[in-house]
Amino acid sequence: MAVATERQDPGPAAAGVRRGGAPPGPRRPAPGPAGRARLTGAAPYLLLLPALAATALLLGWPLVKDGLLSFQNLNMRQLIQHLTEWNGVDNYRETLTSEDFWRVTLRSVIFTAVNVVLIMLLGTLVGLLLARLGSKMRLLLSVGLVLAWAMPTIAATTVFQWLFATRFGVVNWVLDALGWHSMAHYNWTGGQFSTFFVITVLIVWQSIPFVAINLYAATTTIPGELYEAAALDGAGGWKSFTSVTFPFLKPFLLATTFLEVIWVFKAFAQVFAINEGGPDRLTETLPVYAFIEGVGNQHYGMGAAISLLTIAVLLALTSYYLRIVLRQEEDEL
Template identity: 40%
Template sequence: MTAADTKAADPPAAPPQKPGKVAPGPSGGGVRPSRKPRPKLPYLLIAPAIVAIGAVFGYPLVETVIMSFQDMRRAHLWGGTTPPWVGFEQFTNILGDPEFWWVAFRTVLFMVVCVVATMGLGLLTALLMQRLSTWVRLLLTGALIAAWSMPLLVATSIFRWLSDSDYGVVNSTLSKIPGLDFQGHNWFLDPWQGFTVIGAVVVWGAIPFVVVTLYAALTQVPRELEEAAQLDGAGVIGVFRNVTFPVIKPVFQMVATLSVIWDFNVFGQIFLMRGNKPEPEYELLGLYSFSKAFDSASFSQGTAIALITVLLLSGVAVYYLRQLMKTGEVE
């Protein structure tokens, strides 16, 4: 048999398949590659944590939703009787009350000011840490961690002493400036001044987390890109706007979103600074819900306000989760 006959006897070669396609089987259908079964061990390992989270957070949330459609009073709470169902009456009363909208506006305004101050000061401090020597940076980091770990009760007590009308350091320091007399000045008679002191407590407690997180993000900025931008004639602001900030932007957005959630729910700072009895002009949504539930003995109204607050923050929480998922995909 010649070479030509051998070549003719061989079966014709199959045409090359395009990438991503599967060659047809004998019956004409495509042969799908078998998928490996997903391991069940990771789900079993996190199951106890999911059950615990569901018990700690899920049950109170369900009870809050149920109570907001009832009229729970002290008699029902202590007597163990079932409160009557009132439907959406609690929500219509709250949303139709002008006081609620003033409190909501005050809450949003306070949150915006605190978030802007926290992110601005935190970013500036993180940029400053890049230009410090190693041992100075370590000392500053230790001081930030110490401030962050300080209990809220201790922090508010310090700021109450600083702003005290008779023995406060702030009043005595300002009085030493020519033309100023702050001896005996009460910062909490005017809500604008009072919220300035409270905002200082909130910002002071939030800056350490922002600084440490943003500084960690700044360490990931390629130095060669910044040097190339400087060689091209870009100034300090231009380098930050076009090179540095685009790299740290995902982290900056996540930290800002967390700050929005935290500052929207400020409760302890105001409650402790005002001696556990905040005046109505110092009420934010959290304190407003607490006041309606316990001072007015309308627990259902308080839970309805809390549920409205959760709904207002749900959009921010969804945005935070989306940013977190995008960051995970990039990495």
């Protein structure tokens, strides 16, 4: 009669010896609470390290090179002969004592303010319209906004150049057909304000989709019970907007305004492609002014200095805006 015997597990040590290897050593102890706390505290910085490295490589190093270039006298002769002529702060001194620089700076600030106000106003209205439309109309309008937003800048600029062309432009043809016969061959890029009008329409048209779509997304987070409570209290449409919608959208509006200030202030392709800063350099903003002085006039050190001063002006504007935002938040608390 066969007797069933229980098979014994040789264990990991015996298995290791049977395979011809040395028995495994003692296990490393798990990190204690202090070690786990250090790892947890360092995890965010380790995750940010690749992004910080890419930012330092792609943005930091060109900025350092631009800073070094701004202290040099570099034109075509030095560039061809590979000469490095340091001139200290002469480029900055010449720029800051130039009336043209301050005139362009004021023009850039006004241009940015007008565009941002129009973008935020129209973008908010379109975003609220998206929230009120039915699903099919909302989808149709959203597709149109995305297509306008996705169009490359130079392609959009080319379309607007065709729309506002002097002889065969659609805008002049429509105005002539509506009875403004003096606009049949109007040169939209022949004057300062008309050129800025075309550029402003282009930039606002490109920026509205970003504001509208994000604002609509923000409206979807507002609880419907708040609107029901406001309606029970007798609040109309405007009262519901000021008491319910606007407080929820205010952080979004502040953040979006901050982003739009940066985007409009540094706009280069639209301004340069429409008329290259003309006529008579009257529509130059700071980015275009830096390009023309640096590349156009082949004074690269001067262009680098103007570029860094442009960044300083932008930082001053954004810091002032952020200070206002933080002060408002403190007052609300």
